[in-house]
Amino acid sequence: MSLALVWFRRDLRLADNAALCAALAHHTQVLPVFVWAPEEEARWAPGAASRVWLHHSLTALDRALRARGSALILRRGPSLNSLLALARESGARAVYWNRLYEPAVVARDTALKSALRAAGLAAESHPGHALAEPWELKTSAGTPYRVFTPFWRALDAHWRARFAAGRAPRPAPRAIPSPNRSPESLPLPALELLPRVRWDRAPIAHWQPGETGAQARLREFLDRALAHYRRERDFPAVPATSRLSPHLHFGEISPWTVVWQVQTAQVADPRLDSAEAEGFVRQLGWRDFAHHLLYHFPHTQDEPLDPAFADFPWARPADYTAELAAWQRGSTGIPIVDAGLRELWATGYLHNRVRMIVASFLTKHLLVPWQEGARWFWDTLFDADLANNTLGWQWVAGCGADAAPYFRIFNPVLQSKKFDPEARYLKRWLPELQALNGEALHAPWLAPSPPGAYPPPICDLAARRERALAAYARIKTQPRSGGSARRRSDRRAE
């Protein structure tokens, strides 16, 4: 008889779980463990919304384990002490887990692996949280990618080879043999993941955390939305996106399972437009790109990747506090921005198009440092993910890898008209605007009689656009127009 610990972290699934499979392959019994140690993630310990999701996801995992003759053991950190104690109490000789890529977690796990081995235990980590390991894809110069398109070419080839080789996701094990007497587990409430003031009930009701919920969500997306994903994904009133992000963040479903099933659906149904499906898989490519970047440029979790932005003239806290608070509350007076922030507060989620719009408004019109927005998302999003959050905010702010040029400033009114033409999304989240119709919904201050219940705009959009451009001009080192000027003269010479 031999016993192994399987250390669950953010891989809260039984299917396509490499660590669990390996443990079951090499040992006769397995003990599933979760250790709550938020302080080990330093400044980026899970936020309030994440903790709520985690609470429910752990419940779901425990239920799935019990259906297979096992149960989840809960402990509080420090992680190393807990694992050593559990090994001692149970007689386990090995610890298995799946890798994560956030800087603090990598550092913790590296030290922990050495310490376990020094204590005479086997310690093995496995891949599965991303489509490719961050070190598996390199430019021809041997450096990490900084631009999405070449990264995507490499990743696309990587997963297609894997698909062609028939490497199907592994099914969940039917049984998980456990020792007769398990070490003691903390009761889930002891982890205190739920908030004292119970704001969580309404938002979580929009979701089904856990592996079963993740698989159901994927199934529904494949059946109902994949066929027109690319055409409809930018319209926040349309249920065209997968909403898998929180499930992926907690590893309730593996990205490889998602890609495999999308590709399988495509093979099975030749009428499915491959461009629509590829648009979706490409989004998973952005997720991998985010992890790739954070792994290779760990300081970007707090600082811009582009060093020129160290001197960017952001507004000062004393000057932006009130505007930041209005943004967080969804009371800026700009409908598409407020609708987004209210959706976020009500559901723990925000449509990607609207994430870009509210982020552009915060960083450009309000000149609030992107880190403030990232922190708010971190606390309120069920899918809060350090890699994705960092990439997204730096992309919008213009200081990240392959970022939008800084001068691409979204006009929230135009974005609203373009992507919510019937104002269905606005009406859903802004009851104060019910009386308005047509153009006025997108810019109530232009209505003949603006609704009194809705705030006037926090700022003048045109003036703030100019202010943002002036701020950008101050850090511009090598003007990007240099390249295009040369091209113009080239053309004249022809």
Added chain:
DNA sequence: TGAAATGTTGGGGCG
């Protein structure tokens, strides 16, 4: 995975 300013074109009204 922009927006605004500027430039160009072409149809129609009108003297």
Added chain:
DNA sequence: ACGCCCCAACATTTC
């Protein structure tokens, strides 16, 4: 019939 102006509509350039 012709030239002129106006101004959408579209294209290009600039930030």
